[in-house]
Amino acid sequence: MATVLELDNLQITYHSAAGAARAVDGVSFRIEDGEYLGLVGESGCGKSTIAKAILGILPTNGAISGGAMRYQGRDLLGLTSGELRQVRWRDIALVPQSAMNGFDPVYTVEQQLDEAIRAHASMPRAERQKRIHELFAMVGLESSRLKDYPHQFSGGMRQRAMIAMAMVLDPTLVVADEPTTGLDVIVQDQILARIKEIHAKLNKTMLLITHDMAVVAENCDKIVVMYAGKVMEYGANAVFQQPYHPYTMGLCSAFPDLHEEDRPLISIPGSPPGLLSPPSGCRFAQRCPFSTERCVAESPALLEIEAGHFAACHYPERAAEFRQLARDPSVWLRMEVAIQTA
Numbered sequence: 001m002a003t004v005l006e007l008d009n010l011q012i013t014y015h016s017a018a019g020a021a022r023a024v025d026g027v028s029f030r031i032e033d034g035e036y037l038g039l040v041g042e043s044g045c046g047k048s049t050i051a052k053a054i055l056g057i058l059p060t061n062g063a064i065s066g067g068a069m070r071y072q073g074r075d076l077l078g079l080t081s082g083e084l085r086q087v088r089w090r091d092i093a094l095v096p097q098s099a100m101n102g103f104d105p106v107y108t109v110e111q112q113l114d115e116a117i118r119a120h121a122s123m124p125r126a127e128r129q130k131r132i133h134e135l136f137a138m139v140g141l142e143s144s145r146l147k148d149y150p151h152q153f154s155g156g157m158r159q160r161a162m163i164a165m166a167m168v169l170d171p172t173l174v175v176a177d178e179p180t181t182g183l184d185v186i187v188q189d190q191i192l193a194r195i196k197e198i199h200a201k202l203n204k205t206m207l208l209i210t211h212d213m214a215v216v217a218e219n220c221d222k223i224v225v226m227y228a229g230k231v232m233e234y235g236a237n238a239v240f241q242q243p244y245h246p247y248t249m250g251l252c253s254a255f256p257d258l259h260e261e262d263r264p265l266i267s268i269p270g271s272p273p274g275l276l277s278p279p280s281g282c283r284f285a286q287r288c289p290f291s292t293e294r295c296v297a298e299s300p301a302l303l304e305i306e307a308g309h310f311a312a313c314h315y316p317e318r319a320a321e322f323r324q325l326a327r328d329p330s331v332w333l334r335m336e337v338a339i340q341t342a
Contacts, residue, residue, distance in 0.1 A: 004072060004173050004205045005054070006030040011066035012049050012058070021275040023049045025229040026067070028302065031173070031222075036199050036206040038216030040251075041226035042272060047209045048097070051177040054207075055094050056084040071173070090120045093166035095159075095176040095195070102162050103150035109161050110146035116168045135164040139194055156187035163194060174198075177209045192219060213240070213251050225251070228272045228283035231302055235309035244311035244319045246288045249326035266329045282312070289331045290315070290322050 012024035024046040031037045039047050052058045053069065056076070069076045071092065079087065088094075096102045103112060113132045117123055123131070133143045139160040150158055159179060166174055176195055180188035196219050199206045208220060216223050217240050225233040225248050233245040243249045250268040257263060270287040273279050279286065285295040294314055302312040305319075315322070325331050 001032040001034075002072070003030050003070075004033050004035075005207070006070045007050070007067070008070070009067040010050070010053070010069055011064065012046070012053055012062060013065040014049075014059075014062045016061060019276045022065070022278065023062070023229055023275060024053070025278070027226070027229075027231055028067075029224050029231065029234055031205055031207060034203045034205055035222060036196075036208065036220045037222045037224065038220030039207060039209045039224045039226065040211065040213055040216045043211060044228075044272060045226040046229045047211075047226060048177050051094065051175050051207070051209055054175055055088055055092060056081075086120070089116060089166075089171065090169045091171055092173045092175065093169070093171040095163055095166045095174065095179045097178040097181045102165070103158065105150055108147050108149055109153070113146075113161075113165055113168055116165060120169050131168070132164075135167055136161075138167070138198070139164045140190075155183050156190060159183065159187075159191050160194065163191075163198070167198065171204075173205045173207065175207045175209070178211070179208075180210075180215075195219075213255050228278065229275055230283055231310075231312065232284065233309075233311045234302070235306075238306070238309050242319075243323065244305050244309070244316050245284075245313045246290050246322055246326060247284045248311075249323055250332070253326050263327065264329050266326070266332045269332060282314070289325070289334065290318075 007030070008028050010024055010027045011022060014021045014023050027046070027050065039050065041047055049062065053064060054076070064077060071087065103109065110132060113135070114128055117128050117131065132146065136143050136146060141157060141160050145153070153161060179195065180191050183191065192215060195206065198204055208216065210216060217237070222236050223234070223239045224231055225239065225245065227247050233239050233243060233248045239248060240252055243252060250266060253266040254268065256265060268287055273283060273286065279296070281296040281298055282288070282291065282300055285291040288295065298314070300312045300314045302310050305311050305316045
């Protein structure tokens, strides 16, 4: 299976008056052709920064400070701004967080879809119109709404239209960055189902960025769990079924399970470390109930524990013991007391 996107020790730094913050610190993963990969983690962990880096749309105070990023073997970091513009939409497309901000309010939705095609492809008007109508049908919108302006659409309709915009040039890779932000749960489910349907029917390679573990577990083939700019765990669904990192264990124990209705939910105490001066050891050590002096002093490497299953923990051999303990809220409550008195 061919590799569509590969990140190798990627580092991204934001510069501000307060100093330099390494928002993404040595992240490595790959997405194979036709895969649906979920990138999950708390707000501020670097998920959306990675999406912006892939599209080449980092803010002016952000810069890639190390590592490599390749699309179908082609070095994205070595492309000129003109070459990168050709890659966007045609090869790699984005479904952004806020669909309202993704559309120009003074042009109809049809005009904007048509402009995206004309900017990247030589296509007769009749063929462009046919493509646009097909896309609207694919995302479940009536073609009669094409003449409307973005403000005339509901939030869910705008997000469907943005999915159509992302698919307008039939890209190989679609990056969906928190695509259901601000939508109610019913509409969220409809949007995610539409994205999953596109993945299945068109065999598109997908990268879904979200903070919702349940969304990733339900939709994705592979999962990358990030925390404070680093990858904690990476693999297939075994990441949730049999996690090796305490952070993943905590996230799994924080979500309800239909098969265990009486199981108490846990809450991970504390907050992620500041990235202006991150800790030298494991980024999760200060919130982990199983951390040791080694965890505080030494950053664990991301190692393959089982075939295709990677974790950055010093104690993978104790994972079964940790999983059992992590289901007990009192284990995390004791950690909260330790954090408050530290």
